[in-house]
Amino acid sequence: MTNNNPPAAIRVTGLRKSYGQQVVLDGIDFDVAPGTVFSLLGPNGAGKTTTVQVLSTLIRADAGQVQVGGHDLSGEPDAVRAAIGVTGQFSAVDRFLTGEENLILMADLRHMGKQAGRRRAAELLGQFDLTDAAHKPVLTYSGGMQRRLDLAMTLVGDPRIIFLDEPTAGLDPRSRRTMWQIVRSLVASGVTIFLTTQYLEEADELADRIAVLDHGKLVAQGTAAELKRLVPGGHVSLQFGDAAVFARAAHVLAPTSRDDDALTLQLPGGGDVTSLRSVLDRLDQAGIEVDGLTVHTPDLDDVFLALTGQPEMRRNRAPRHRRQLPDERHCLHRERLGHDAAPAAAAHAALPIPDRHRGRDARRLPSALRLRARRDHGLGPGAHPAQSAHPALAAAG
Numbered sequence: 001m002t003n004n005n006p007p008a009a010i011r012v013t014g015l016r017k018s019y020g021q022q023v024v025l026d027g028i029d030f031d032v033a034p035g036t037v038f039s040l041l042g043p044n045g046a047g048k049t050t051t052v053q054v055l056s057t058l059i060r061a062d063a064g065q066v067q068v069g070g071h072d073l074s075g076e077p078d079a080v081r082a083a084i085g086v087t088g089q090f091s092a093v094d095r096f097l098t099g100e101e102n103l104i105l106m107a108d109l110r111h112m113g114k115q116a117g118r119r120r121a122a123e124l125l126g127q128f129d130l131t132d133a134a135h136k137p138v139l140t141y142s143g144g145m146q147r148r149l150d151l152a153m154t155l156v157g158d159p160r161i162i163f164l165d166e167p168t169a170g171l172d173p174r175s176r177r178t179m180w181q182i183v184r185s186l187v188a189s190g191v192t193i194f195l196t197t198q199y200l201e202e203a204d205e206l207a208d209r210i211a212v213l214d215h216g217k218l219v220a221q222g223t224a225a226e227l228k229r230l231v232p233g234g235h236v237s238l239q240f241g242d243a244a245v246f247a248r249a250a251h252v253l254a255p256t257s258r259d260d261d262a263l264t265l266q267l268p269g270g271g272d273v274t275s276l277r278s279v280l281d282r283l284d285q286a287g288i289e290v291d292g293l294t295v296h297t298p299d300l301d302d303v304f305l306a307l308t309g310q311p312e313m314r315r316n317r318a319p320r321h322r323r324q325l326p327d328e329r330h331c332l333h334r335e336r337l338g339h340d341a342a343p344a345a346a347a348h349a350a351l352p353i354p355d356r357h358r359g360r361d362a363r364r365l366p367s368a369l370r371l372r373a374r375r376d377h378g379l380g381p382g383a384h385p386a387q388s389a390h391p392a393l394a395a396a397g
């Protein structure tokens with residue numbers, strides 16, 4: 001029998017990674033079909049970023065087979081790098097360059113040629129609504145603008161496979177939706193997206209397939225609908241106005257759970273009309289007044305809770321501002337750039353650094369701008385203010 005399915009864009013088998021004694025990935029397997037969105041969910045520290053870093057050649061796996069874009073990760077890392085783009089969890093824009101300069105630097109690292117690089121930069125600035133800010137230093141951009149620029153830099157070389165590690169963390173709902181639109185249009189043009197997110201709604205909206213990572217293993221994989229079927233059905237929640245009414249209702253309805261402080265009862269069921277009518281009829285017959293009624297259908301939050309035992313992930317929570325530990329930065333930098341190179345843009349695809357930037361360091365471009373930025377921030381010429389905040393640069397110092 002012939003298999004007419006196109007080869008997987010990403011194929012992972014038996015992937016393992018430990019840091020010292022800590023097992024982060026304990027043999028994970030998955031395939032990502034071309035032109036689809038695959039979303040990796042998991043609690044903080046589950047190993048999502050580690051997975052992205054391994055698959056994008058930034059760190060080495062301990063064991064397992066990985067193919068990306070049809071290329072073997074260990075045998076053909078350069079071919080993998082040429083096929084991919086990476087938007088890391090931590091912004092890799094150079095805040096001392098303008099938006100346009102960041103994009104041109106990226107085009108330069110992609111060996112695109114001056115004209116083509118400028119053209120692509122202008123195109124992306126337009127597409128990401130950054131044209132008006134193109135000539136301003138990135139340190140004057142809002143968080144959302146920086147994130148858009150970060151993604152635009154990933155797209156400079158038109159990669160066919162893109163890794164997005166929490167691309168919308170910290171964005172307001174409107175910016176998040178703009179980002180979703182961008183992801184959808186990339187997928188419509190055949191691009192494959194590997195997405196990690198803490199927003200379950202985001203995975204629900206975008207992902208063709210979702211995998212949940214917990215304690216080093218993929219504890220579930222499937223479409224959002226398939227995952228939702230894994231957890232017990234929905235429930236109806238009833239709210240009562242006083243303790244006496246609440247107690248009578250609890251007696252009449254035999255709820256699955258009750259909260260005596262909040263005066264709420266939970267009944268099983270997805271809220272279909274017949275069962276709702278039956279509940280209300282029973283309350284009516286007993287002369288019991290209900291203050292409020294909520295129908296809860298299972299969503300990915302329930303799936304996540306059931307599978308990982310974690311409290312609700314960030315649906316409406318404020319963004320985290322986690323810094324990489326010094327050893328993380330060091331390890332990342334050493335493995336991907338080598339000691340003499342620091343262009344932030346290289347982080348977008350673990351790119352080799354063109355000779356003219358080696359030793360010279362792209363951070364010094366353009367010097368007038370850097371001097372002005374240093375002056376404006378009260379920094380001496382020896383200090384690079386990004387060193388404390390920028391993973392790629394910090395390790396370069």
Ligand SMILES: Nc1ncnc2c1ncn2[C@@H]1O[C@H](COP(=O)(O)OP(=O)(O)OP(=O)(O)O)[C@@H](O)[C@H]1O
Nearest residue numbers: 019024043044045046047048049050051327328331
């Ligand atoms: N360079 C490193 N050295 C040592 N331990 C590391 C390193 N990088 C990651 N870890 C550890 O590996 C585990 C997985 O980290 P990782 O960043 O992959 O998690 P994550 O799922 O991306 O978490 P988050 O949701 O917080 O971003 C964590 O316990 C982390 O402390």
Ligand SMILES: [Mg+2]
Nearest residue numbers: 048049050089
């Ligand atoms: Mg992470």
